[in-house]
Amino acid sequence: MTTKQDECRTDFSRLFEPKTVAHVGASAKPAAGRFNFTEYLQNMGFPGKVFPVNPKYEEVSELTCYPSLSAIPEPVDLAILAVPASGCVEVLRDTPADKVRFVVIHTSGFGEMEKGDLEEEVLALSRAKGFRVIGPNCMGIYSQPGRIGFWQDHWEIVDRPGTVGFASQSGGHAINAIKGGMDSGVRFNKVVSLGNQMDVSINEIVEFMGRDDTIQAMGLYVEGIRDGRRFLELAKEITPRKPIVVWKGGITENGRQAVLSHTGAMAGNEEVFAAAMRQAGIILVDNMQLMVRVLRLLQPPFSLPGGRLAIFSPGGGNTVNVSDLFSVQPSLSLPRLGLETMEKLKGLLPEENVDVKNPVDPGAVGFLVMDKLIEAVGNEEEIDAMVVLLTADYLSNIKREESRLLVLETISSTISKLTRSIGKPVYVLMRKERQNHEDIDRYYRMMVSKFIEKDIPWADGSFKNAAEVFGLLADYAQHVKRSNHRAPDGIGGRTP
Amino acid sequence: MTTKQDECRTDFSRLFEPKTVAHVGASAKPAAGRFNFTEYLQNMGFPGKVFPVNPKYEEVSELTCYPSLSAIPEPVDLAILAVPASGCVEVLRDTPADKVRFVVIHTSGFGEMEKGDLEEEVLALSRAKGFRVIGPNCMGIYSQPGRIGFWQDHWEIVDRPGTVGFASQSGGHAINAIKGGMDSGVRFNKVVSLGNQMDVSINEIVEFMGRDDTIQAMGLYVEGIRDGRRFLELAKEITPRKPIVVWKGGITENGRQAVLSHTGAMAGNEEVFAAAMRQAGIILVDNMQLMVRVLRLLQPPFSLPGGRLAIFSPGGGNTVNVSDLFSVQPSLSLPRLGLETMEKLKGLLPEENVDVKNPVDPGAVGFLVMDKLIEAVGNEEEIDAMVVLLTADYLSNIKREESRLLVLETISSTISKLTRSIGKPVYVLMRKERQNHEDIDRYYRMMVSKFIEKDIPWADGSFKNAAEVFGLLADYAQHVKRSNHRAPDGIGGRTP
Numbered sequence: 001m002t003t004k005q006d007e008c009r010t011d012f013s014r015l016f017e018p019k020t021v022a023h024v025g026a027s028a029k030p031a032a033g034r035f036n037f038t039e040y041l042q043n044m045g046f047p048g049k050v051f052p053v054n055p056k057y058e059e060v061s062e063l064t065c066y067p068s069l070s071a072i073p074e075p076v077d078l079a080i081l082a083v084p085a086s087g088c089v090e091v092l093r094d095t096p097a098d099k100v101r102f103v104v105i106h107t108s109g110f111g112e113m114e115k116g117d118l119e120e121e122v123l124a125l126s127r128a129k130g131f132r133v134i135g136p137n138c139m140g141i142y143s144q145p146g147r148i149g150f151w152q153d154h155w156e157i158v159d160r161p162g163t164v165g166f167a168s169q170s171g172g173h174a175i176n177a178i179k180g181g182m183d184s185g186v187r188f189n190k191v192v193s194l195g196n197q198m199d200v201s202i203n204e205i206v207e208f209m210g211r212d213d214t215i216q217a218m219g220l221y222v223e224g225i226r227d228g229r230r231f232l233e234l235a236k237e238i239t240p241r242k243p244i245v246v247w248k249g250g251i252t253e254n255g256r257q258a259v260l261s262h263t264g265a266m267a268g269n270e271e272v273f274a275a276a277m278r279q280a281g282i283i284l285v286d287n288m289q290l291m292v293r294v295l296r297l298l299q300p301p302f303s304l305p306g307g308r309l310a311i312f313s314p315g316g317g318n319t320v321n322v323s324d325l326f327s328v329q330p331s332l333s334l335p336r337l338g339l340e341t342m343e344k345l346k347g348l349l350p351e352e353n354v355d356v357k358n359p360v361d362p363g364a365v366g367f368l369v370m371d372k373l374i375e376a377v378g379n380e381e382e383i384d385a386m387v388v389l390l391t392a393d394y395l396s397n398i399k400r401e402e403s404r405l406l407v408l409e410t411i412s413s414t415i416s417k418l419t420r421s422i423g424k425p426v427y428v429l430m431r432k433e434r435q436n437h438e439d440i441d442r443y444y445r446m447m448v449s450k451f452i453e454k455d456i457p458w459a460d461g462s463f464k465n466a467a468e469v470f471g472l473l474a475d476y477a478q479h480v481k482r483s484n485h486r487a488p489d490g491i492g493g494r495t496p
Numbered sequence: 497m498t499t500k501q502d503e504c505r506t507d508f509s510r511l512f513e514p515k516t517v518a519h520v521g522a523s524a525k526p527a528a529g530r531f532n533f534t535e536y537l538q539n540m541g542f543p544g545k546v547f548p549v550n551p552k553y554e555e556v557s558e559l560t561c562y563p564s565l566s567a568i569p570e571p572v573d574l575a576i577l578a579v580p581a582s583g584c585v586e587v588l589r590d591t592p593a594d595k596v597r598f599v600v601i602h603t604s605g606f607g608e609m610e611k612g613d614l615e616e617e618v619l620a621l622s623r624a625k626g627f628r629v630i631g632p633n634c635m636g637i638y639s640q641p642g643r644i645g646f647w648q649d650h651w652e653i654v655d656r657p658g659t660v661g662f663a664s665q666s667g668g669h670a671i672n673a674i675k676g677g678m679d680s681g682v683r684f685n686k687v688v689s690l691g692n693q694m695d696v697s698i699n700e701i702v703e704f705m706g707r708d709d710t711i712q713a714m715g716l717y718v719e720g721i722r723d724g725r726r727f728l729e730l731a732k733e734i735t736p737r738k739p740i741v742v743w744k745g746g747i748t749e750n751g752r753q754a755v756l757s758h759t760g761a762m763a764g765n766e767e768v769f770a771a772a773m774r775q776a777g778i779i780l781v782d783n784m785q786l787m788v789r790v791l792r793l794l795q796p797p798f799s800l801p802g803g804r805l806a807i808f809s810p811g812g813g814n815t816v817n818v819s820d821l822f823s824v825q826p827s828l829s830l831p832r833l834g835l836e837t838m839e840k841l842k843g844l845l846p847e848e849n850v851d852v853k854n855p856v857d858p859g860a861v862g863f864l865v866m867d868k869l870i871e872a873v874g875n876e877e878e879i880d881a882m883v884v885l886l887t888a889d890y891l892s893n894i895k896r897e898e899s900r901l902l903v904l905e906t907i908s909s910t911i912s913k914l915t916r917s918i919g920k921p922v923y924v925l926m927r928k929e930r931q932n933h934e935d936i937d938r939y940y941r942m943m944v945s946k947f948i949e950k951d952i953p954w955a956d957g958s959f960k961n962a963a964e965v966f967g968l969l970a971d972y973a974q975h976v977k978r979s980n981h982r983a984p985d986g987i988g989g990r991t992p
Contacts (some may be wrong), residue, residue, distance in 0.1 A: 101886070109848040153930075170813025176929045179889065183932040223816060249813060253828060257821035261851050262812030287817070287958045292931075316758030317666025317745060320719060325752035334750060352605040355757050380815045393675065433672040434649075435788075436679040436944050441937045448932050 012200075012208045015102045015134070016190050018147035019078030022069055022100075024091055025082035026052030026060045035106065035150070037080050038063065039139075043155040044147045051076065069095045078139055078148075085283045088136070089121050097129040105136035110196055123198050138195025139171040142178065144188060145214065151175050153182070162187025163216035164295050167202055167207040169194050169223045170249070170262070173288065177219065180292040180406040183445075184460075187299060189215050203230050216296040217242065217298035219291055223249045223259045228273060232280045239281030240483035243298050243476055246277060247285050268307040281479040283472050293459060293469045297427075302457045305425050306384030307331040307474030310377045311359040313389040313429075314366060318463070322359040325463045329471030331478065334358045335382040344376040367394075371414045378422035385425045387459070387466065388415070392432040392444035402474040408447060412454040419456075428458040429466050505914065508696075508704045511598040511628070512686050513529045513642035514573030518596075520587055521578035522548030523876040531602065531646070533576050533636075534559065535801040539651040540643045547572065565591045572596045574644075576636055581605040584615050584632070593625040600798055601632035606692055619694050634691025635667040638674065640684060645927065647671050649678070658683025659712035660791050661705040663698060665690050666745070666758070669717045669784065674787040679941075680956075681948040683795060685711050699726050706734040713738060713794035715787055719745045719755040724769060728776045735777030736979035739794050739972055740869040742773060743781050777975040779968050789955060789965045793923075798953045801921050802880030803827040803970030806873045807855040809925075810862060816960070818855040821959045822937070825967030827974065830854045840872040863890075867910045874918035881921045883955070888928040895935035904943060908950040915952075922934040925962050 023037045030036040038052050038061050044406065049115040052060035066072050067080055069091060079100045081088050085107050092103070110119040119136070126133045134140060139150040147158050157178070168174040174193035181188065190212070192205055202222055209215045218238075225231045235244055250259035251270045279282060285291050309332060310323050326332050337345075337358050342465055345356035348369045355361035362373055374386055390411070398404045419426045428451055434440045451458045459466045515690045519533045526532040534548050534557045548556035551563040562568050565575055565587060575596045577584050581603050588599070594934055599622065606615040616633065622629045630636060635646040643654050653674070660682055664670040670689035677684065686708070688701055705711045714734075721727045733738055745800050746755035747766045773780060781787050805828060822828050833841075833854050841852035844865045851857035858869055870882055886907070894900045915922045924947055947954045955962045 098919040137941035168813070170811065170816070172811030173813040179930040183930065219812065249816040249820060252820045252823040254823040255816050257853070258812075258819040258851070258855070261853065262816055285820075287960050289958055292905040315666065315668030316754075317664070317669040317717065320666070320751050320754040320758055323754040324745060324748045325782075327750040355754070357753070357757065359754070434675040434679065436941050438938075439940065441941070442934075445932050445934065445937070462785055464783050 012102075012132075012205070014077050015132070015142040016141060016148075018078050018102070018148065020072075020074060021046065021048065021054050021148065022051040022072060022079040022183065023067065023082070024053040024079060025087075026057070026065060028057040028060045028065070030056075035082060037082065037106075037150070040149050040152065040154060041147075043152075044149050044158045045155075046147045048077075049074070053079075056151050061187075069099055072099075078102045078104065078141070080104045080106060082106040085118050085136070089125070090325070091117065092122060092125040092129070092131070095129070095131075100129075100131050102134065103131045103432075104134045104138065104140035105195070105198075106138065106140060107135070108137035108195075110136040110198065114418065119196070119198055126169070126199055133199035134192065135195035136198060137171070138406070139193035140176050141144050141193075142174075142188060144190070150193065151178070152387070154178065157182050157188065158175045161167075162189045163214065163299055164188050165212065165215040166191040166219040166295075167194060167205045167209070168192070168204070168221040169197070170221055171195065173221045173247075176288055177221070177291065179277050180288055184296060184448065185299075185458075186292055186296050192456045197226070197373065201226060203227055203234060204236050206231065206238070206244070208469045210234060210242060215242070215247070216300060217295060219245045219247075219295050221247045221249065221291075223262065231347035232276050235277065235280035235282050239476075240480060243283055243293050244281075245283040245285055245291060245298070247291050248274065248277075251286075281476065281483065283476050285472070289461070290465070290468060293461070293465065294472055297457055297459070297469065297473060301455055303425055304477040304480065305427070305470065305473055306477055307470070308333050308335050308382055308384040309381045309387055309470060310337070310380070310385075311387045312362055312366075312370070312373065312377075313364055313373060313390070313463075314364065316353075316355070316361060318389065319355050319359045319361045321412045321463050325467040326470070329467050329474075329475040332467065332471050335380070338380060339379060341376050341380055345373060348372050348376075370411075371418060374415075374418050374426060375422065378418065378424055378426070383424065385427060385470075387429050389431065390447065392430070392440050392447060393434055395443040395446070396434075396439060404446075406441070408450050412450050412456055415456050416454055425457060427470075428456055429463075430458050433460075498791075506889065508598075508628075508701070510573050511630070512637060512639040514598070514644065516547065516568075516570060516573050517542065517544065518547040518562075518568060518572045518575040519548050519578065520549040520565065520575060521583075522550050522553070522561060524553040524556045524561070531578060533578065533602075533646065534644050535611070536650060537643075539648075540645050540654045541651075542643045544573075545570070549575075552660060553728060553802065554841055565595055568595075574598045574600065574906075576600045576602060578602040581614050581632070584893070585614065585621070588618060588621040588625070590626070591625070591627075596625075596627050598630065599627045599693070600630045600634065600636035602634060602636060602695075603631070604633040604691075606632040606694070608660075615692070615694055622695055629695035630688065631691040633667070634917055635670050635689035637689075637849055638670075638684060638687035640686070646689065647674065650674065653678050653684065656683050658685045659710065659795055660684050660715065661708065661711040662687040662715040662791075663690060663701045663705070664688070664717040665693070665698070665719045666717055667691065669743075672784055673717070673787065677791065680788060680792060680944065681795075681954070682788055682792050690892075693722070697722060699723055699730060702727065702730050702734070702740070706730060706738060711738070712796060713791060715741045715743075715791050717743045717745065719758065723826070724772075728772050730771065731776035731778050735972075736976055739779055740777075741779040741781055741787060741790050741794070741796075743783070743787050744770065744773075747782075777910050777972065777979065779972050781968070785957070786961070786964060789957070789961065790968055793953055793955070793965065797951055800973040801923070801966065801969055801977065802973055803966070804829050804831050804878055804880040805883055805966060806830070806833070806870065806876070806879045807883045807885070808858055808859055808862075808866070808873075809855050810860065811851075811958075812851070814856060814859045814885065815851055815855045817959050821963040822966070825963050825970075827970040828967050831876070833873060834876060837872050841869060843870075844868050859928065866907075870911075870914050870922060871918065872873060874920050874922070879920065879963065881923060883923045883925050883966070885925045885927065886943065888926070888943060889930055889937050891939040891942070892930075892935060900942075901941070904946050908952055911952050912950055921953060921982065923966075924952055925959075926954050926956045927958075
């Protein structure tokens with residue numbers, strides 16, 4: 001017997017681009033800080049129809065409010081349920097089988113609260129009626145092409161098409177992945193908060209995003225994967241052409257205990273699973289910052305860097321620090337520069353307070369000849385990519401805003417030009433030395449926006465953070481190479 | 497034979513609080529961004545006399561400019577030499593033995609440039625004349641009590657007395673330690689950039705700062721220590737009563753190569769030395785951010801936390817993450833809360849989307865009863881300290897600036913009050929989820945300033961960063977305890 005569920009098992013296109021959305025539990029008097037999905041959709045310019053559902057109101061946000069899902073005069077592609085757990089059962093019971101395609105159960109208090117019975121009832125009802133359910137205990141869906149979101153700030157990015165897919169078992173992390181990425185150059189295509197994965201599982205989403213051509217890199221926060229074998233199979237198939245970045249929560253005994261109360265998922269032998277994930281080409285991270293840093297550099301038009309880096313960092317302490325921290329990463333090296341190149345650098349730089357070895361210390365005035373330095377080093381065969389340290393503090397030495405903007409514009413176009421002419425990526429490593437200072441914070445944002453605008457790849461944080469990121473990218477580049485595949489344009493298109 | 501040098505071997509009081517300072521190489525036309533020590537001293541309200549020295553000018557910065565050190569009509573406590581390396585030899589040769597007490601040789605191009613001869617000549621001259629020399633290849637001195645500095649922004653902090661001493665073999669790191677700490681609640685007492693340590697060594701400075709009662713914690717960036725045995729002896733003697741935080745550069749083969757070009761120092765077997773440093777109670781860090789984070793929490797009136805923490809972090813993903821990352825630190829634990837305490841928390845919180853285990857997830861509305869939650873948990877015997885996650889993003893939910901300030905004021909006084917009434921430290925873990933956003937950056941700075949103003953201890957960065965910091969503090973607290981010493985008030989005064 002083919003159930004309705006089978007027909008649309010993993011085709012989530014209509015979930016991410018619904019034509020009609022119902023918001024069950026919509027309120028005419030929404031409390032501040034409460035989820036107000038109806039308003040979110042309106043703010044995002046959702047092109048389809050929104051149906052607030054609540055027997056208490058006739059109108060919500062200037063839209064007709066319906067007493068129930070079945071009272072809505074047309075089929076509903078996506079129903080968002082934001083009513084208490086017991087209410088969810090009633091809603092699903094009262095809804096005809098062909099009324100709704102996808103259900104997001106925002107409500108928590110199911111499996112993670114040891115109320116398994118309720119969850120089983122919801123699952124049985126949904127299976128019988130052919131509804132596919134996201135959640136419960138989740139935020140639901142952000143979709144740039146579908147103009148749908150789950151947080152009050154999502155309207156700010158809905159006009160920015162992107163290639164990053166993100167799926168999370170934690171609603172908070174789904175919100176924070178977008179918050180961390182939205183002004184940092186990560187352009188999201190689709191994000192889904194999966195919650196308890198009662199029905200739709202992370203594997204189905206990975207499979208769907210693997211096939212979705214508009215997605216070119218995937219980030220996942222997972223706590224427990226029901227079918228780990230299948231997950232690894234999917235990863236093996238996808239990673240040679242599309243990177244998957246995984247942050248796994250619950251890797252310690254304490255963490256596993258916390259997972260139980262959070263999403264009710266069970267975790268297995270973590271070390272074995274981590275090794276298998278690495279084997280399958282998955283990029284493993286252990287915090288949100290690193291997730292955002294890696295995803296940023298996995299977007300077109302950036303290509304993957306190899307592990308042989310040349311680094312430009314002013315300051316003797318910095319060259320020592322760079323040498324230490326990049327050496328720790330097995331897949332990275334800082335090749336010695338050829339004698340000829342070093343002679344060229346010597347000719348360009350003053351005699352003192354510089355270093356013409358790799359890492360290159362261009363000293364205090366090296367900025368003036370940075371283009372020539374990068375060119376000389378970039379033409380070395382042994383070098384895959386270059387990283388240039390720039391600090392926001394540098395801009396504070398420039399007195400007038402106009403000059404500041406000009407300097408920034410010059411730096412950006414120089415780097416863009418060099419990347420093209422040398423044919424190797426030039427990364428900026430962005431940093432601010434002075435912390436918690438209004439001007440420096442502003443210069444930092446100025447630089448970040450400019451690099452995003454000009455498609456210049458940038459990393460951030462300490463040298464340790466940067467070494468981590470480049471180590472992961474180099475590992476992944478090797479995986480792509482080993483897999484003998486040509487990854488999609490931009491990322492795998494120019495692997496080292 | 498007692499040389500003049502012996503008399504003042506390690507008494508650097510007059511170095512840090514000179515009555516007269518000469519700036520050799522002062523310019524009437526200083527280039528932007530160039531070191532202008534005369535002006536720095538003027539801006540800092542240096543209470544003694546400043547003598548610019550340069551045969552080319554009669555006046556510099558409205559001060560009489562002298563053709564040479566010997567032409568200055570009084571003894572000079574500190575002469576800052578900012579002239580080319582060869583010029584330094586001449587200056588020292590022409591200066592009578594009793595003219596100058598301390599010399600800072602800012603100039604680079606000595607030992608680190610394989611011009612050992614020049615350095616030897618300078619050393620021989622200084623030894624013969626009894627000058628003690630800092631450098632060459634260094635920034636020199638910042639001293640809050642002496643009102644002397646080496647960078648254009650040091651005037652901003654000179655009215656803030658502090659208890660932190662910092663010594664660095666990298667000039668850049670000395671600048672950046674202050675930049676990183678100045679708006680982040682690190683109050684510096686004395687900072688010295690040592691450069692090549694031709695004469696005055698890191699050991700002498702450690703010994704001096706160890707005896708200096710105004711300094712209650714020390715941070716060191718070191719690349720090579722000439723007498724490692726003596727350094728460890730000093731550390732063993734000092735750390736039971738005063739913490740020493742060390743960032744060691746040149747810990748890898750590549751790093752050691754870079755050290756050679758940077759300060760010309762030799763490094764030995766790093767792993768053995770690191771183990772010996774830990775054994776001596778030294779707190780080891782590997783980047784500037786971590787250095788600043790740790791130093792901040794080693795200042796009065798903060799006490800050292802033990803390793804048994806209770807953490808309050810809203811969001812299920814966060815509790816999993818906290819559990820994972822704090823478990824990785826051997827000296828930290830998240831003790832189970834007693835049943836009675838958990839019942840108390842249950843009574844205070846809604847039923848769903850919360851967790852009353854440790855880490856505690858107070859959910860979305862838990863802020864309203866945070867004082868009662870902290871009090872209940874803080875009274876558990878098994879808990880040494882509490883950590884409360886606060887995000888700058890939280891303030892963005894408050895519409896009016898006035899209310900925002902009020903909320904912040906309330907949070908701060910509640911935490912201060914609780915710390916006193918429970919008698920255990922309550923730390924804030926500051927974070928911003930949304931990156932590179934003007935408002936959030938501003939709220940973040942608002943919170944940081946308020947916590948500094950109210951003497952509330954705060955950590956920052958990811959949970960991983962925080963776990964690292966608390967792990968180091970707990971290790972050190974154990975060291976103090978083992979050493980059976982009572983550390984100075986504030987830090988060791990209330991060890992767990």
